Amino acid sequence: MSEISKAYEPQSVEDRWYDFWLKHHCFTADPKSSKPAYSIVIPPPNVTGVLTMGHVLNNTIQDILARKARMDGKEVLWLPGTDHAGIATQTVVERTLKKSGEIRHRDDLGREKFLERVWQWKEKHGGIIIQQLKKLGASCDWTRERFTMDPEYSKCVQRVFVDLYKKGMIYRGKRMVNWCPVSLTALSDEEVVMKEQKGTLYYFKVEIAEAPGTFLTVATTRPETIPGDTAVAVNPKDPRYAQFIGKHVVRPLPAELPREQKLIPIIGDEYVDFEFGTGVLKVTPAHDKADFEIGHRHKLAPIEVIDAAGQMNDAAGADLRGLDRFKARKVAAEKLTELGAMEKEEPYTNNVGFSERADVPIEPRLSEQWFLKYPSVEKSQAVVAKGEMKFHPDRWAKVYDHWMSGIQDWCISRQLWWGHRIPVWSKKANAGESGFGRVQTQLNVFKQNGILIHMNLYTPHAKKEGTINVLQNDPQENYFARLDVAVDPSQTEIISLLEQNGFTQDPDVLDTWFSSWLWPFATMGWPEQTETLKKFYPTTDLVTGPDIIFFWVARMIMAGFEYMGELPFKNVYFTGIIRDKQGRKMSKSLGNSPDPLDLIGKYGADALRFGTMRSAPLGQDILFDEQNVELGRNFCNKLWNACRFRQMQGGSVQEEIDPKLLTSDDKWILLKLDAAIREVNAAFAEYKFSDATAALYRFFWSEYCDWYIEASKASLSGSAVDEARKKNTLAVIDFVLSHMLRLFHPFLPFISEELWHGMGYSGDMPEKQGGQTIMFAPWPKPLDDEFKSFYALSANDEKFIETRNEFIAQGRNLRRNANLPANKKVKFILKPSGKTTANDIEVLKLLLNAEAVEANPNFQPGKNALAVRGEPGELFLPLEGLIDVEAEKTRLTKEIEKCQAEIGKVESKLNNPSFAQKVPANVLAEHKQRLMEWQDKLAHAQAALDGLKG
């Protein structure tokens, strides 16, 4: 073993081993391997993103799982990659170009030039996060890194689109969608987050045209949409208003319009809640989802008054035209007041949908979009409900089930440029044109030749091939019919035919999640039945945040069933959310989000990993505190020094252990190792990583370092070193350390590898199973019965050391009671209770920090000698007048009180007649035993107190 420094310096170690692993292809998965498969696909981070604490948590867990699986002898594929993140990436590039003054709008560049710039941006900033993941130690198979806009991946996306189109699952429809006036695109329901907003509820009155002087009062939060109102609705069962149904009211805005153009009907609709507001609802079909449906039921043509960018249009009238919708709200309210229509304004809190990305209120807007009816819904829902796919923690299964039950069609088109362009070519025809007969005939030739091609003809009257009849009752569309042709973009012949005939490709791109939902198989070479796909699909575990359970997890399950006929993963681990010390979410604006790379630089990647895992219990949010990382650093340093200590003892490495030479301490630590292995295994089985780290922490620090190593010094460097015994102790130490390093490896990959080699433990391992790297060393097995009986390990050894340690703790206590500083060496006297070996005495001396421990079976304590009693006998600390009698009296009195309290508790139970009758025998016996123990302690303390007085 090479020379080892006093403190662990991760910086000099980590890069070296990462390069080593890469150079030796340790992360590369071999689909031809005969080992059982274990696989994870990474939740692809945004290609231009940077590493956050959330990524650290998520990817550390994946790395732990992957590394553990390798040590378990699995063939592991951890498949990495990045996501093109349509809106986020496009927004960033657009903003940058605007900021530099290069463009005012993306149209200034045009689609192709703009996309060139995005690709440039991606080349420049993309992949930073990949480098950062490497710093963290992520053991991804980088040879298989994928990007959702890779050519092969894009083909998968288009193929799936065309397939679902053919199946009639994808359709085009004019619907109310969530429109983001900043990103200028439609969003799916999942991309809308509800936020509580403080606003105003405006009450205004409208006159009933047929009954002049009679008014209805309407309550609204959005007076700016009044010009878009096409009716007021009341509940037909509402006795106050039912009589007015069929009459008309005069809409107050736009003010300049003549009265007869502002007459709108009073309609009856069960949707209206007569408890709320005034029970009269204004109906704005163009700008409200519910109103749209009411409008639809009553055949009311919508009036659009807000444009795509959220500004009022001409139809909104002279007062509002050109204003931003929020400015318009105020102006509209003022106008109502001015007109004398405003009755009152009340402060009001309601929930408003915000665009997740742009963080502005979305505007419900009628527009033509592509929708997907989800495939394989029932199967996907059942697989979790039946427990064939497990969620950890499982309460998320309920959330999933609930969402799947109320699943809505997915709006998959986005009015963006960065993404997968929708592979549909279409042409509209006016009523006078001859239609599409010629093109259809030509396309049918391709179809007959088995080339993927699907058509939908949209007309006001006919339905063909699953057509959705969108043109009916749509006066805004001025064409007669449209032919949509979905075709795989690789079919260039068809596309040129289409384009020659005046067809153009749909300008929109697909929602980013429409590509991510294929991730588990599209990354593995689908639709080819590749070796990789056969070996590694379905994947074993998925690790992700619960915030994307609908965005991603649910959709992957459905895509998995639809295209692979099988679930995409067997287990889903949902991490918590990383928050700051005060429990706030990490965010850029709060500045409470530490840069993980800074932390790695300061403390090391292992420290960051360990600190994070230690504080991340399953199913709970994580409060990030740099102190945890510091603790991880301290832990690594302790591990480093524990190994350094072993190294300083010299001797040859990993000798055979001779059962005959084992001390009780040796046996004890072997049993503790066994317990630790079992605990860590149990924790892994339940994905409880914080339990695993806690067990390792306790075993290594408290049991191994604090007790075992200190005790073993008796054999290693005591007054009378027995060479054979020393050699045997070193063998035990090597045994424990070599197991421990392996247990640590998934959590602390770098330092464990460094020490594995540094200590020479790799030396006697087979090349592929630990010889080359600890990564493939076999995961420690619990000690079996054969092992235990060969080394004569028994519960008695464990019990003996445990009581001995308790005894030592009490002995150390004597010092404090006597106010003796730790550096004052004192002599203890032991009155042994049974056989006491020289080694036992030596261990006592070391652990008591004593000048000497004198064994004297006939010792008669004089006055002022402190005493404790335990397994090895009675221990005395003679003090000859140095003792602080009062302090000791206080302590003993306190102890007596404690004993009496406990005795009281147990006695009151035992004296309860029904207790003895009803309680199980073992519990009764245990209580009696407990009573005796406390009584014994009481007697002892009482005697000691009496001794002081005497």
Added chain:
RNA sequence: AGGCGCUUAGCGCAGCGGUAGCGCAGCAGCUUUACACGCUGUUGGUCGGGGGUUCGAAUCCCUCAGCGCCUACCA
């Protein structure tokens, strides 16, 4: 508004029917020859409130309160 979760020592958590525990912080002492990124000792809690079941409740049931998350078209 519904659903889920949480409430145990200053902080973060474990325990989930039979003597309230762990880590960190705090306090006191210590250059004990692996480690001050350390060692030794140690102070903190009627387990959110109330009621019930039980011989026995932090643990099971009911109820109230606070916090958090998710779902939802109440203007």
